[in-house]
Amino acid sequence: MRFDVLTIFPRMIDFYIAESIIKRAIERGLIEIGVTNIRDFASDKHLTVDDYPFGGGQGMVMKIEPLFNALTHVKGGHNKHTVLLCPQGAVFNQDKAMELSQKKDGIVLICGRYEGVDERISLSVDEEISIGDFILTGGELPALVIIDAVTRLLPNVLGDERSSIEESFTSGLLEYPHFTRPAEFMGMRVPEVLMSGNHKEILKWRRRQSLQRTLLKRPELIDETKLTEDDNKIMEQLKEEV
Ligand SMILES: C[S@@+](CC[C@H](N)C(=O)[O-])C[C@H]1O[C@@H](n2cnc3c(N)ncnc32)[C@H](O)[C@@H]1O
CATH class of the missing domain: 1.10.1270.20 (tRNA(m1g37)methyltransferase, domain 2)
Known part of the structure; x- marks a missing residue:
């Protein structure tokens, strides 16, 4: 199973996946995790990824062009299941983790920041997922939550296959x-x-x-x-x- 995470803070992902069960699953070739910096797909000289909201109001919004270009790049023409982490999405649970564990073509996780992402990206995603009814600063923790929960369900990841079957x-x-x-x-x-x-x-x-x-x-x-x-x-x- 391959996960691709699109983020403007790649080190947050790198840090977590360098330990424990996720690290071992990567080393054993059971999962792959690609971390893509959305900023690398910005086209102006300042590598801008955010801008002011149309209509005014607080905060900044993630621009669509760098995000769309990063997404097109990681999908590479393949049918990867694309998830936007969003507090307004369906709330994540074990059933959803099981469903995602069957996405053999891979999963792309888009991490928002600021006030969120330009709404037009929703046309390029398969679903929006929330990890609960609270607001976090960004989608990196939700992306890691999903990677962790899904990875545990993949064959041979846990030492004893019964572990994930017996869990709550x-x-x-x-x-x-x-x-x-x-x-x-x-x-x-x-x-x-x-x-x-x-x-x-x-x-x-x-x-x-x-x-x-x-x-x-x-x-x-x-x-x-x-x-x-x-x-x-x-x-x-x-x-x-x-
Ligand atoms: C500060 S939040 C934006 C919240 C948005 N203004 C709203 O009220 O719905 C910034 C980003 O963090 C992520 N995020 C925050 N809370 C989340 C949650 N409960 N589940 C999934 N993603 C979340 C999303 O990617 C979101 O775009």
């Missing part, structure tokens, strides 16, 4: 709690079942925990059509306990 949201439920050594810390003991070696009981305990956590923390996530008969029995018990 993937199955429509929140994930069960985790513990590691020591078995006791300041009087708090790890649940005995997890140290029992009984894998069947551990699975049952984890499923119950997932259901309980989702019911308590994010009940709106529960899709009853996806619950098994055993899940429904546990849910009945949990509701009685509340």
Whole structure:
């Protein structure tokens, strides 16, 4: 999978992708990340990428020509899925991450700055994505959020393929709690079942925990059509306990 990020602050992207799982995925050839400086596509001698808004008002707007030229360059005539990071877009979630992980021709992520980008760029993008109902200074963090979430879902990226399948949201439920050594810390003991070696009981305990956590923390996530008969029995018990 190839990601192309269009930004006027390439080092913000370079910094994050030089560590951890993303770095290893690049080294192992599982993903490629191209970072393009939009400023390199400005045509005037000052390499201007912003200008005053027509109609007046606060702030500056990202000019369309450098952005359009940068986009045309990275797409290189290919059908790469183009995303504009924008607080007005559809809110990103795990389903969207899964959908994007299937975009085999690659994904282009356009990072806005200032008051945003000249509206006419919307004709050249496939979709607008927001990472939540708040305003950030630029699209670089949202682009990294998307790269990170999508990369985890690609084959062979995580050491254990089950990791991404079991994670919160993937199955429509929140994930069960985790513990590691020591078995006791300041009087708090790890649940005995997890140290029992009984894998069947551990699975049952984890499923119950997932259901309980989702019911308590994010009940709106529960899709009853996806619950098994055993899940429904546990849910009945949990509701009685509340
Ligand atoms: C300061 S914001 C512009 C906000 C814009 N004036 C508005 O009110 O909708 C500058 C850039 O940051 C990015 N951005 C800010 N918040 C975002 C969010 N929640 N999700 C995705 N991108 C965001 C976008 O690329 C946006 O063009």
